[in-house]
Amino acid sequence: MAVPMLPESGEPAGPPAPAAPPALPADPGPPPADPAPIAGRYALDAQVGHGATGSIWAATDQLLRRRVALKRIDIPRDMGPVEAAELRERTLREARAVAALTNPHIVTVYDILAGPDTDPVIVMELLEGRSLARTLAAIGRMTPEQAATIGVAVASALAAAHSRGIVHRDVKPANIFIGGDGMVKLTDFGTARGRLDTTLTGIGLVVGSPAYIAPELITGSPAGPAADAWSLGCTLFACVEGRPPFHGATPLETVTATVHDPVPPHPHAGELGIAIAALLEKSPGERAPVQAILPVLREIAADPSGIRVDLSRPDEPPAAAGPTPAPEDPDPTVATPSAVTQTMPSPMATWRRRLRLRRGHTASPATDTGPAIGEFTD
Template structure:
């Protein structure tokens, strides 16, 4: 009996909602659609060469996109892929390959983590127990240490970019706007000092999530490890309280709130409060560092290694 003929490859086409069973690059067979939106598509796929499951993330490029914007998006995707490729950490999602030649957008081939984002977990459960949040914090802080050691700033740490697997593993993902550090310590401190001056206007266009954006980034300062530290603090705040520390109706209003409003209290934080408060200091020069936060989180965590977060009734989060 002859084997059925495989469907034709879809390489060079959009990985749309109706592509189940098709091959990408004559290697990756699409199994299940995880996400589909205007900016991208994520599929679970089977690597038929190495016989393992992977995640395929395509950055969709509109046909009417200006050429300069298309080049920028391709460069951002490649930059994020290269940042991921530098890393070898149990707390960071692994990238296996990038397939850049498709006409509708590059495709990242990545480690598949079966689970949910921390944002989804908090949405479904509300604020999480302090010990579990501290364990998640250990994992994210450990990931950021690895990121910073290779000279990269993540720039978009938030609950939606923290994956929590059904087996308790926690991994940082989405390095799409990560970049190499450019400012020296002295230059970063001077830029941050100017940004903190009263009446300083919001600066150039900023990429990232406003609710987790460090004040100095909103003011146009080059990113550095302190900006990721702030975002870690915002992520811990959201995980334990069930909502971000800053949120307004528009991105501009949120930026100004981050810059000008005091950090709200975190009544559920308990032993986490000193860490959250230290990370959410407006001045980057006075802000708690990621290594210091990691040292403070370990004694609070249910798992001081950060390798397995446990929640009551925690099920495998498969579809």
């Protein structure tokens, strides 16, 4: 029996929202005109998102009595039957793979609805909050400690995916969700797989986010885990500087700068500059894997677990207090180290040495323990 399809985005379902992770809008629209539950159990409430790959609906699972999000993957109507079948199968295969991942920073997939002649529908957890993109648009930029907390969450999610052979391929602030409680989740797994295996023109026209695409993808190389690492580096850069590292007036100018221009300075990065420099190596072979950068991010993060990010601004010191003295330890760890770990180099110091040697600097005990502000922005 065919799976009932979600209404087309043009049907009345409340005011459509911009493309975003599955989330409850501030003022949900009225329910769709057809009240029949999808697959006999999912009652639609309102459309809450629509993007290049499909539409997202808030719904109620009448069987388990919980709110869920339904995402329909749109199959282009002019696509041939063979290509459409391949796209459906690839979508289902990737959704199953993501459903098998167990990580607190990956949106949970509950169910997959599919039929031979209908577009796949993925049932997943419904999140309340807003994307990192909207957060940055509201606050401008955040502290390195806040950005590193987000980095821990995203890197943890990517490491779990990479260990299962899954490449996200579209890591960017719009696909990172911050819940009302500060919980950080990476969304939209797998939807970019078929779209990023294209030429430069296809990337610029279809994906629409060239500021976060790795240089090797722009030049036609296949996507791998290193491409996700680059996108994470661009995201961290945007968190502390308020904009991605490469941005031009047109998508073509942006991707051209990504390939040919050096990584610009990031003066607000603080110690996070170590992670950004390691992730934004132009050569994927020289780029830090997300698994390797996780310990560095944890040393910097306000919450080393990455579970929740606090976006409140720290109180400014009173004017009469004078300047804040520099910390005695330029590489503070998150906990008091034991006698054994005191003799071991920190991950941050290790990456300082690696980056310095890669870029022709001379390592020395004095500079290996110093601050990394602006140190690797050649």
